[in-house]
Amino acid sequence: MSSGYKPDILWSPHHADRYVICDTELSLYRIGPAGSSETKAGALPLSEETAATLLAINSDTPYMKCVAWYPKQEPECLLAVGQANGRVVLTSLGQSHNSKSVPAEKVRLSGDVDSGLVVTKPLYELGQNDACLSLCWLPRDHQKLLLAGMHRNLAIFDLRNTSQKTFVNTKAIQGVTVDPHFQDRVASFFEGQVAIWDLRKFEKPVFTLTEQSKPLTKVAWCRTRMGLLATLTRDSNIIRLYDMQHTPMPFGDEVEPTIIERSVQPCSESIISSFAWHPSAQNRMVVVSPNRVMNDFTVFERISLAWSSTTALMWACGRHLYECAEDAGQGVAATEKDIATKMRERAQLRYGHDTMQVWRNHMLAGGDDPQLRSLWYTLHYILHCSYTENVEQKQQSNKQSLIYSGIKNIVKSSSGTTETRHCWSGSDRQTDVPRYHSEERSLALQLCGWISRGPDIDVEPFLKSLEQEGERERAAAVALFNLDIRRAIQILNKGASAEKGDLNLTVVAMALSGYTDEKNSLWREMCSSLRLQLKKPYLCIMFAFLTSEPGAYDAVLYESRVAVRDRVAFACMFLNDAQLPRYIDKLTNEMKEAGNLEGILLTGLTKDGVDLMESYVDRTGDVQTASFCMLKGSPGEVLKDPRVQCWIENYRNLLDAWRFWHKRAEFDIHRSKLDPSSKPLAQVFVSCNFCGKSISYSCSAMPHQGRGFSQYGVSGSPTKSKVTSCPGCRKPLPRCALCLMNMGTPVSSCPGTGKADEKADLTRDKKLAQFNNWFTWCHNCRHGGHAGHMLSWFRDHSECPVSACTCKCMQLDTTGNLVPSDSV
């Protein structure tokens, strides 16, 4: 439409849900929730939640220049319209057309007499000889009016005395508007520049906002929020907001104004014609585009946010807080879980603590991560080998360390390799596949888990366990690599006939049985081309093995879908001394680069292993696995690495942050068993009041108390009563503040804990009974007594049990009042 009639928008001063759009006509809209029964079919959607219904249209007043609502309650919907021809018309909208409550439907207030209607005389005439561009009432004083005139000035008139005025020369004379929350603050604009005035110091603007490239069309203060000014420039899709919570006081010192500039795009790309702040809803506005598309829009405050240590997100928007807490629900795909959640769950399940059957730890970790599975099996085999080695040959410490140093180093130290050519079992044909043997190679095979300890290579137990776990393809491949083609076929057949078996396996078995070592046979030709279509990696490498030339097993060795463990075992059997280290080195570097835990098999728990683990931690952040894995290393070596210490510290810190203090303590115990150097020293000593010597031997009723006494030359049998005195000077120990017995007297029963239900858990009672005897005291008032007595006292009281002591012993430490989250 014509550029002269850009729609403008006005909120009703009384109905928070009504507004008027005026361009060539006046249209009254009511805003309501979208989709509700109230809004009719013709409602225009304003946003996702709200829609507008057209209530009335008034097209009686063409050539509108400006519009204003009648500010009083009655009559409602009375509007004053200023027209291009200089007339001001009062008109009404909606139901008031036929309502008697409106005394005059059309009142003309202009010097134009020919209309013949009510003509009023101006009450005041101000600012003669000057065209008024904008004006506003000053809310502080209802008799004052701020006028912006053509002659580049702003003037304040007092209606009680019209001759009195204060004025200032300025270019910024358009759109004067008073901040509703700070009534001395006024904004006006000129072209692209907004000036902010303080009426108490009217000589010059307090400050001006950064100039826009295009001329401004509207400037409006937010009605609900202090110091938020919205500005709009011509042909723009952006509303600029200026947040000026802290403007300098006109009489105060010189402070740089803190203005936060923001911009919003209420209707993405389309141009905004005008906007209006909602009179009551927080930061809400309705925006209208030149073609009358309306948009309900809320300006969000700057949101500040924070994560808690337990993955809850808190954010503050305006005056409100929102928390988004994680719900420990079941059934989430494990791959989608965040590592923080995973580590917490694993810590709860005591992941890493199974020292008897180390491989079981991967089950505790959820059992669905192939890398963790491989890692814990590797550690299991390493520890197993090292243990049996220990039992059998204690003197050979060299080999002991070799076990921990990974297959890479084992293979390097290999010597005395023998080459044999075996028959295919169950077939009399001689193969030309050379197989290599050495002591180190069979150690490597042990670490891969293919064989258990023993002089001969017997994979049968391994095959059986694989079959039991349902890994039939893998079992078949292992059997085949041990040149037992009959066993491989047998495994596949069993797999096919088993419950939920794969019938394809029979076909594969059939294909296998046709094996021939003739170079140019059809079988060979077909197998080498068709094997690529096999989806299962183990079936694929079986045929790859059968169709390859001896020594050229790249198709097997570089099949990345096959477990590293099996590829390495294969390499140890079929690669010669020149090929093997090269292949292992290459694979090790690959694993290190990728941070793949399967590579721990190759690197062992050495510096190489730490390097690999570092890239794993870099990638995943899983310090839990890193800590537990490195703790399994042979004492001293890897644990001294600063990186390992760093992971352990970080993991302990995580447990602390989650309040998994019991788990942290368990971890520390576990750690000190494997790394005795990490044992913390005693932190507190209790010394006797009289002689100053440590009384730590006597206060715990431990069996070694006798030794303690004999040290101090007290011969004779230590009787029970004597633990109540200092072992050094024989003076009695302090008394418990509650039972008034000397410390060291065992607590018979705690007062106030004789409830029936507490007796149910006997083991728990027993554990606690030891603790009840402990000597505790408040660090603030130094009163104390038996731990059990103290705890039961503070269950009901907040002040110290000693008379006239007002110390609130138990509340002194806020952290002490936190409950560990893993206690249940």
Add this chain to the structure above:
Amino acid sequence: MFVARSIAADHKDLIHDVSYDFHGRRMATCSSDQSMKVWDKGGNAEWNCTASWKTHSGSVWRVTWAHPEFGQVLASCSFDRTAIVWEEIVGESNDKQRGQSHWIKRTTLVDSRTSVTDVKFAPKHMGLMLTTCSADGVVRIYEAPDVMNLSQWSLQHEISSKLSCSCISWNPSSSRAHAPMIAVGSDDSNVTYGGKVQIYEYNEVTRKYAKAETLMTVTDAVHDIAFAPNLGRSFHVLAIATKDVRIFKLVPLRKDSSSSAPTKFEVQVLAQFDSHNSQVWRVSWNITSTLLASSGDDGCVRLWKANYMDNWKCTGILKGDGSPVSGQPGALSGILGSATAQRSFHLIWSKDYKVHCLPDLIFLSCLSDYLYILFL
């Protein structure tokens, strides 16, 4: 399922900052109403306001907790040009019985001549140290030599960044291989002044902080900055809230320990998102630095997560008022992480595991919501 819950904050003006303590059981908020509130999580996971007091004579911009091993200590900074250290005390009144705690002012740091825009405690392995930055471009590092006496703080370092500072972040790494490091962001909007993020590193030899790096590619005003929890990684990750969300990776290049020159870094941009459309106000990392939350002028909180290949993706959008982004009535209030999107899907399609990992998880959650309503 992650559902946003509204908490009646009862602040009289805008809340500028929220901060959790080490354990996530306490929370502090600060506001333009010049007051601060401390919240404790009750047994039923509800937040109870246990302290509310007027702190400054201007808007309180930021609030932060010290590590609990230094006691219950808070620091706040304000437009009134000061930073204040607060400590909770017990034992003198019966406040605790009424569920109220008492915080007293231990010290007021008045060195700044302009608004103090950010305040942060240093990582705990460095001792009890506090850093402030102010609009006049000065970063100040204070130390409490005696942790038992919080009324004495000595100004240890003053770093002049020459640009109006808006935010600071300590590198949380406790590894001895990493020297103490602090990143400073500036909200100066003049792009010609160059990089708006400066990184300072402590030099053992000179015992001073020296500039180690300026991120020259960040030329727009920076509103927030956050080092990711290091967790034993060999590199540092820095999230920056400017006109977009940016994630930088700083890989320290090996240097010989004898040299006194600052560490050189290989700086990589891991990700850059402009989906907030406009200014980004805040960024925050979760404890393992695997999730990043950001808030921006679009009024949304967005969650970002990296897969194992370091590809960062948006995994959740929450509207600032907790309402659903999709606009479906009665829909989920919010989805955190792709895990959750999956989860909500599972709740509805518990028997259908075929639809597992659609590329667009947000769409998925909206879709599931929508279906959820239809089936009801």
